[in-house]
Amino acid sequence: MSTPLSPQPSVGQTVSHESAELHVTGAAHYTDDLVGRTTSVLHAWPVQAPHAHARVTALATDPALRVPGVVRVLTGADVPGANDSGVREDEPLFPDEVMYHGHAVCWVLGETLEAARLGAEAVEVTYASLPSVITLTEAIEQESFQGSQRTVSRGDVVAGLERAAHRFSGEFEFGGQEHFYLETQAALASVDEAGQVFVQSSTQHPTETQEIVAHVLGLRSHEVTVQCLRMGGGFGGKEMQPHGLAAVAALGAVLTGRPVRVRLNRTQDMTMTGKRHPFHASWEVGFDQEGHLEALRTTLTSDGGWSLDLSEAVLGRALCHVDNAYYVPDAEFHGRIAQTHKTSQTAFRGFGGPQGMLVLEDILGRCAPAFGLDPTELRRRNLYQPGQSTPYGQPVRHAERLEAVLEEVTTRADLTTRHTEIAAFNAAHPHRKRGIACTPVKFGISFNFTAFNQAGALVHVYKDGSVLINHGGTEMGQGLHTKMRQVAATALGLPLSGIRLAPTRTDKVPNTSATAASSGSDLNGGAVKDACEQIRGRLAAVAAERLGTSSAEVQFVEGSVLGAGQALPWSELVREAYLARVQLFAAGYYRTEGLHWDGVRMQGEPFKYFAYGAAVSEVEVDGFTGAYTFLRTDIVHDVGDSLSPLVDIGQIEGGFVQGVGWLTLEDLRWDTSDGEGRGRVSTPSASTYKLPSFSEMPRELTVHLLEHATEDGAVYGSKAVGEPPLMLAFSVREALRQAVAAFGPAGHVVELACPSTPEAVFWAVEAARAGAPGNTREYADQLAVSAPTAASVVTDEVAQAGAWSSGATGSQDSVLEPVVVLGAGDNRLQDAEPAPSADSGRPGPVGDVD
Numbered sequence: 080m081s082t083p084l085s086p087q088p089s090v091g092q093t094v095s096h097e098s099a100e101l102h103v104t105g106a107a108h109y110t111d112d113l114v115g116r117t118t119s120v121l122h123a124w125p126v127q128a129p130h131a132h133a134r135v136t137a138l139a140t141d142p143a144l145r146v147p148g149v150v151r152v153l154t155g156a157d158v159p160g161a162n163d164s165g166v167r168e169d170e171p172l173f174p175d176e177v178m179y180h181g182h183a184v185c186w187v188l189g190e191t192l193e194a195a196r197l198g199a200e201a202v203e204v205t206y207a208s209l210p211s212v213i214t215l216t217e218a219i220e221q222e223s224f225q226g227s228q229r230t231v232s233r234g235d236v237v238a239g240l241e242r243a244a245h246r247f248s249g250e251f252e253f254g255g256q257e258h259f260y261l262e263t264q265a266a267l268a269s270v271d272e273a274g275q276v277f278v279q280s281s282t283q284h285p286t287e288t289q290e291i292v293a294h295v296l297g298l299r300s301h302e303v304t305v306q307c308l309r310m311g312g313g314f315g316g317k318e319m320q321p322h323g324l325a326a327v328a329a330l331g332a333v334l335t336g337r338p339v340r341v342r343l344n345r346t347q348d349m350t351m352t353g354k355r356h357p358f359h360a361s362w363e364v365g366f367d368q369e370g371h372l373e374a375l376r377t378t379l380t381s382d383g384g385w386s387l388d389l390s391e392a393v394l395g396r397a398l399c400h401v402d403n404a405y406y407v408p409d410a411e412f413h414g415r416i417a418q419t420h421k422t423s424q425t426a427f428r429g430f431g432g433p434q435g436m437l438v439l440e441d442i443l444g445r446c447a448p449a450f451g452l453d454p455t456e457l458r459r460r461n462l463y464q465p466g467q468s469t470p471y472g473q474p475v476r477h478a479e480r481l482e483a484v485l486e487e488v489t490t491r492a493d494l495t496t497r498h499t500e501i502a503a504f505n506a507a508h509p510h511r512k513r514g515i516a517c518t519p520v521k522f523g524i525s526f527n528f529t530a531f532n533q534a535g536a537l538v539h540v541y542k543d544g545s546v547l548i549n550h551g552g553t554e555m556g557q558g559l560h561t562k563m564r565q566v567a568a569t570a571l572g573l574p575l576s577g578i579r580l581a582p583t584r585t586d587k588v589p590n591t592s593a594t595a596a597s598s599g600s601d602l603n604g605g606a607v608k609d610a611c612e613q614i615r616g617r618l619a620a621v622a623a624e625r626l627g628t629s630s631a632e633v634q635f636v637e638g639s640v641l642g643a644g645q646a647l648p649w650s651e652l653v654r655e656a657y658l659a660r661v662q663l664f665a666a667g668y669y670r671t672e673g674l675h676w677d678g679v680r681m682q683g684e685p686f687k688y689f690a691y692g693a694a695v696s697e698v699e700v701d702g703f704t705g706a707y708t709f710l711r712t713d714i715v716h717d718v719g720d721s722l723s724p725l726v727d728i729g730q731i732e733g734g735f736v737q738g739v740g741w742l743t744l745e746d747l748r749w750d751t752s753d754g755e756g757r758g759r760v761s762t763p764s765a766s767t768y769k770l771p772s773f774s775e776m777p778r779e780l781t782v783h784l785l786e787h788a789t790e791d792g793a794v795y796g797s798k799a800v801g802e803p804p805l806m807l808a809f810s811v812r813e814a815l816r817q818a819v820a821a822f823g824p825a826g827h828v829v830e831l832a833c834p835s836t837p838e839a840v841f842w843a844v845e846a847a848r849a850g851a852p853g854n855t856r857e858y859a860d861q862l863a864v865s866a867p868t869a870a871s872v873v874t875d876e877v878a879q880a881g882a883w884s885s886g887a888t889g890s891q892d893s894v895l896e897p898v899v900v901l902g903a904g905d906n907r908l909q910d911a912e913p914a915p916s917a918d919s920g921r922p923g924p925v926g927d928v929d
Contacts, residue, residue: 089568089575090795093725097561097580098309098554109311110265110281111342117267121150123327123341124195125183125351126202131213131420131758133177135184137205143187146201148194153186153331160297164323166287169386170423172295172323177206178385179421180750180758181350188331188339211420213751213758215252215359215382218417225383225418226391231398231681232411233470239374239409243365247446251362251438253833255382256355256427256741257762259770260555262311263348264321268292268328269338276303276329282321283313283553284593289585291322292329303329306584313555314737315426318593319388320352349763353425354747356381356393358434364442370450372461374409377401377438381431383416384423390416392527393426397435398681399471399527403806404481404519404691405439405461410470420758421749426595428737429802432522437742437833440518440809444816448826454813455494455517459485462519473684475521477691484693484715484785485519491783492517492695492713501697505821513710514817515697518810522803523686524597525671527678531592532671532687534602538567538610540663544650546571548580551591552603557801558726559599565723566604566794570611572635573649597799600722601687602669604794610667617663621656622647672792688790690798692716694735694807696777700818702848705841707815709739711779714807719790719798731782731804738808740771743815743835769836815840823847 101107114120128135140152155162155173164172173185184204189195212223240246267279276296282288285305293303305325310317324341331339343351362377379397383390394414401412412435443461447454462485463478489495494517501513526532536550548567554560564578571578581587592602618640619630626633626642634641638649657663676683697710714731721727745768748761762768789796816829822844823829829847832839 089565090722091720091724092565094561094565094575094723095725096558097564108308109262110267110279110308111262111340113267113279114340117269117338120267120338120340121188121190121331121335122192122195123186123188123331123339124192124199125347126185126187126199126204127181127183127347127350128177128204128206129180129755130177130206130208131180131211132209133206134209135175135177135204136207137203138185139203140185142201142203143198146194146198148190149187149198150190151188151331151335152198152202153188153327153334157330157334158295160293160295162295164291164295164326165386165388166291166319167387170323170388172326180756180760181422183351186327186331188335211758213419213421213749215357215380215417215419218382218419219359219380223418224415226387226416228413228415229395229398229681230411230413231401231471233407234374234409236374236376236409236411240363240365240376243373244368245366245449246363247442247449248363249442249445250360251441251833252359253357253434253437254745255357255424255747256745257349257747257768258312258314258316258352258354258427259768260310260312260314260316263343263345264317264324264352265340265342266321266325266328267338267340268325268332270332270336274302276333278303278305278325278329280305280307280321280325281310281317282307282325283310283315283318283555283595284591285553285583285585286551286589286591287319287593288322288325292326295326296329296333304584304586306582307553308582310553310555313553313594314428315430315595316352317555318426318595320425345765346763349768350760351422353384353388353423355427355741356383356390356424356431356434357747358382358397360438362438362442364446366446366450370452370457370460372405372407375401375407375439375442376411378413378415379435379438381414381416381434382419382421382424384419384421386423387416388423388425390424393431395431395527395678395681397431399469399523399685400432400435401439402469403436403439404463404521405458406463406467407470412470422760428734429805430596432802433738433741433806436520436806437809440813441833444813445828445830448820448828451826454817455489458517458519463521471685472682473523473686476688480691480717480785480788481519481521484691484717485517487783487785488693488695488713488715489517491715491781494695497697510702511699512702512818512821513697513699514814514819514821515695516810516813516817517693517695518807518813520690520692520803520806520809522690522806524601524690524799525674525685525687526592526596526598527676527685529674529676529685531596532598532602532674534592534606534669535588535590536603536606536610536667537587538607538614538665538667540614540653542654542657544577544653546573546578548578548607549584549587550603550607551583551588552599553583553594555594557599557730558723559594559603561726562600562722563603563607566607567611569795570608571615573638577638597690597801597803599801600797601793601799602671604722604797605669606667608667608794609669610665613665613667614663617661618652618656621659621661622652625652625655688793688798690717690800690803691785692803692807694810696810696814698811698814698818700815700840700844702822702844705837705839705844707818707837707840709775709777709811712777712781712810714780714782714804715785716782716800716804716807717785717788717798718800719788719793720796721784722795722797724784727784727800728782730800731807732780734802734804735807736771736776738805739775739811741805742808742812742833744769744771744775746834746836819843819847824850
């Protein structure tokens with residue numbers, strides 16, 4: 080009798096990315112690489128409007144047709160279906176009203192890209208300029224809002240603020256972020272002899288691209304096929320934004336009968352496509368005597384740009400993440416979306432979660448000095464505890480892991496010792512200061528829109544035993560295909576080499592959800608596993624008959640089928656099953672159970688689980704320039720039982736660095752003047768938009784995956800890893816705050832613009848050295864000029880006081896204590912008035928909150 084083999088599942092093994100060799104050798108094909116393999120391709124070039132807001136009064140295309148090589152100019156008159164590329168019918172593909180600087184009013188098709196470009200220059204367009212709204216401040220003042228307004232609430236925030244021993248209020252505005260993926264937006268469309276439209280698209284949501292193309296062409300979905308080979312990065316920017324570009328290519332192909340290529344160059348990509356939403360927050364917070372949160376009221380205003388896109392869903396997730404890792408007994412979070420004449424802001428890694436979480440993280444960082452507490456201790460005191468629920472009513476399962484990741488990362492980072500070392504360094508260096516900070520992350524995993532939490536897969540086993548997988552997820556470098564191969568190999572008991580993965584296509588797996596919300600592995604992994612288990616069950620019955628045992632006793636291990644002390648090669652079993660007419664392919668399906676969400680009341684359990692993490696970061700700041708160096712970051716992150724540890728660690732590192740870019744480097748700017756360039760993106764290239772590079776990486780970066788963290792109900796006990804690590808970068812910004820504070824007196828409150836660029840850090844250092852926390856008009860004016868997102872700060876008198884000296888106990892009398900106003904206007908210390916009652920007339924969100 081042979082000895083049974085021990086199962087060696089592929090899941091959990093350290094394997095490289097399935098396309099790693101193709102990536103590094105340049106052999107990997109992306110959408111635009113297919114142009115060279117396609118004959119008679121026409122190239123498209125946009126005619127972009129030079130106004131932020133204007134009406135098109137005349138459009139002459141004949142001059143373009145006289146340019147050699149120009150074949151056709153596409154306009155709204157050519158659209159056989161609906162002239163709209165959005166899911167809310169608010170995004171005309173060929174607009175009569177220009178809504179942002181760079182808006183494409185028509186597209187020129189040429190035999191070469193140069194011919195198309197020259198043809199676009201020849202198109203004559205007449206515009207009637209209209210008033211424009213560019214900044215969030217302008218939008219709020221003019222009440223320029225769009226979409227729904229929502230509120231997440233719990234308890235009685237007025238009563239909570241009344242009982243608070245310490246109350247603070249303030250404002251905070253912070254910027255967006257450009258996706259800057261390696262591969263810009265691209266599509267290649269063709270039509271076959273039967274009129275079937277085939278679109279190769281760099282899209283995270285092939286099904287929605289299929290639907291929009293069909294909508295524009297006046298076709299049904301089964302007449303359009305969309306394929307995504309892979310993307311050179313997506314980060315959310317290719318969830319909605321590719322649809323219109325694919326529709327332009329498809330329209331051109333239908334009208335000319337030739338393949339049409341649309342590929343934006345870098346400047347076009349940055350001036351025409353959406354970005355992370357900038358936010359403005361006004362807030363009022365109350366703490367008890369020990370620094371525990373009592374109540375928080377905030378109004379979040381996101382800059383949605385010219386159309387809704389995904390702004391409502393982004394805002395919804397932001398409102399559900401204001402609490403981050405902290406329990407707020409009485410909460411009232413209002414949200415609204417500004418409409419501005421800028422690119423339509425869209426999904427970006429974290430999908431509003433980072434913006435919501437940043438608000439409370441900034442509050443804690445700003446308020447800690449008033450208690451005389453280390454910010455890490457203030458954060459620790461407010462962590463969720465087992466049994467507590469979020470303001471929207473979802474129990475925080477495994478809340479004890481927050482304390483666990485915080486304890487483990489502080490131990491691994493030797494935080495206590497380094498606090499002492501940093502204090503000694505700062506005492507010895509008057510012009511260089513170091514800071515260190517520790518911040519936690521709690522991030523909900525699932526789509527806000529419950530229906531998206533489903534996936535399909537198609538698994539084929541061929542007669543020779545080889546396996547081909549199709550699933551609905553797209554590969555954008557994040558390693559989803561790698562994980563799906565590991566899931567299939569484990570479920571079928573095969574070596575990884577026996578599994579191949581086909582490109583994502585809508586005619587193989589229909590009705591797919593976007594590869595987004597960090598749910599790609601959960602959803603598609605569940606579907607792949609389901610399909611494989613169907614096939615395995617059928618094969619087990621065949622093997623049981625052959626081996627003389629029961630199906631339950633059959634094992635599939637590394638390409639061998641075991642039972643009753645015998646071993647049968649997988650390929651032999653497959654052949655025998657085929658001859659016995661046993662089905663060797665299966666369609667798998669998965670839906671996330673246990674979700675329920677009322678999007679109007681903003682109550683329910685929208686997330687399958689929470690991903691947890693914590694990071695400790697240390698920085699050094701030059702007091703003369705504001706320049707800083709990232710010295711070290713230690714991360715402990717919860718990915719459950721990792722499907723693919725090497726991939727997960729790469730995602731954690733990449734997400735963290737991308738978060739550092741958003742918070743400290745990447746400063747998106749638009750021309751806000753009243754001149755001809757109003758509304759123009761002022762940072763349209765790598766020469767004007769600062770991205771993280773090797774020089775911005777921490778000198779030391781260590782990542783540890785939390786152990787013993789199985790997630791019940793998820794595929795093989797794993798957790799999502801795409802988005803949560805981005806928020807670990809809060810630790811870097813808070814470390815910068817600590818370093819800046821070291822330039823000032825003890826207890827100094829640092830107000831730090833976001834992004835916290837060297838320029839912003841410089842002005843914060845100047846304020847600290849002046850011994851005044853930004854309360855003088857001189858420094859406030861400087862901050863307003865150099866860093867528009869900066870808020871003003873509490874006075875030095877209060878900052879040095881540590882905790883309040885009135886002896887308040889949180890009783891009714893305590894509401895007469897001073898309120899620290901951390902706002903963008905008057906920075907003087909104000910005497911508090913009693914907290915307003917519910918009918919006090921305190922202004923809330925502009926307009927009705929649904």
